[in-house]
Amino acid sequence: MQAEGGRIADRAALTASKTRSAVDEIIARTEASARRGRRLEVLTVDNDADAVYVALRIAREKPERLGVALSLLLRNGGNASGVGIGCIGPTGEVYPDAFSRMVTFGNVRERPFGAIWEDLRHPVMAGLKRRPRLLHGRCASCPALPLCNGNLRARAASSTGDFWCPDPACYLSDRELAEAAELLQRFGRRPEDSSTDHRKG
Ligand code: SF4
Numbered sequence: 001m002q003a004e005g006g007r008i009a010d011r012a013a014l015t016a017s018k019t020r021s022a023v024d025e026i027i028a029r030t031e032a033s034a035r036r037g038r039r040l041e042v043l044t045v046d047n048d049a050d051a052v053y054v055a056l057r058i059a060r061e062k063p064e065r066l067g068v069a070l071s072l073l074l075r076n077g078g079n080a081s082g083v084g085i086g087c088i089g090p091t092g093e094v095y096p097d098a099f100s101r102m103v104t105f106g107n108v109r110e111r112p113f114g115a116i117w118e119d120l121r122h123p124v125m126a127g128l129k130r131r132p133r134l135l136h137g138r139c140a141s142c143p144a145l146p147l148c149n150g151n152l153r154a155r156a157a158s159s160t161g162d163f164w165c166p167d168p169a170c171y172l173s174d175r176e177l178a179e180a181a182e183l184l185q186r187f188g189r190r191p192e193d194s195s196t197d198h199r200k201g
Contacts, residue, residue: 014169014171015171016171017171019047019169019171020053020171023044023050023053023054026042026044027054027057030042046099046152047151047152047167047169048078048079048147048148048149048150048151048152049144049148049151049167049170049171049172051073051076051078051148052144052147052148052172052176052177052180053171053172053176054069054073055069055070055073055147055180055183056176056179056180056183059179059183066183067187070183070184070187071187073147074146074147074187074189077146077147077149078145078146078147078148078149078150078151079133079148079149079150079151079152079153080149081096081097081100081128081152081153081154082096082097082125082128082129083128083129085097086117087100088108089101091107092107092108092109092110093106093107094106094107094108094113094116094117096124096125096128096153096154097152097154099152099154099155100153100154100157101154102154102157102158102163103124103157103163105117105119105122105124105125106119106122124163127163127164132145133145133149133150134164135150135164135166136162136164136165136166137165137166138166138170139151139156139165139166139167139170140164142177143177143178143180143181143184144172144177144180144181144184146184146189147180147184148170150167151167151169151170152167152169153167155167155168155169156168
């Protein structure tokens with residue numbers, strides 16, 4: 001739990017330029033590994049804005065791969081807390097994900113997991129499952145929602161106390177979000193179409 005909290009704080013504390021450099025380094029190492037014939041599957045975890053950044057880089061550097069990349073990123077659909085990802089703590093408490101321990105939906109010792117998970121009477125569960133997701137501020141009006149889905153709510157909540165406020169670890173500029181909007185429009189997706197498969201988990 002402490003390690004998870006630390007990991008969230010570490011990502012929030014990084015400046016936008018350091019986050020970008022870190023993601024660039026991960027991309028460079030992954031590409032180098034692929035050139036050596038070793039295909040890696042990389043999970044950056046807890047900053048879904050990375051999907052937008054990766055899409056923009058592919059659009060600039062490998063436009064011929066953009067269609068495939070966007071279709072995979074859209075299928076992934078960004079943050080899946082409370083939808084395709086959940087967490088059951090050691091005492092049976094059900095959380096939206098491993099980081100969001102400030103919200104519990106119930107306890108599997110009292111109700112089956114399925115009943116807890118589908119119960120939209122809990123306002124946070126209803127807000128997470130809504131499409132577009134219940135969000136405030138910059139995330140609510142973000143044109144890249146189909147790729148990011150509002151990023152990590154646990155970090156937003158731990159920085160401001162508001163579970164639905166913008167994620168402070170978003171490192172994308174307004175200009176980049178506008179570029180992402182243009183890409184998505186080209187592929188026929190709008191923020192209000194941000195329903196996703198969320199098959200990861
Ligand atoms: S503004 Fe919010 S929804 Fe948009 S990319 Fe940044 S974190 Fe994601």
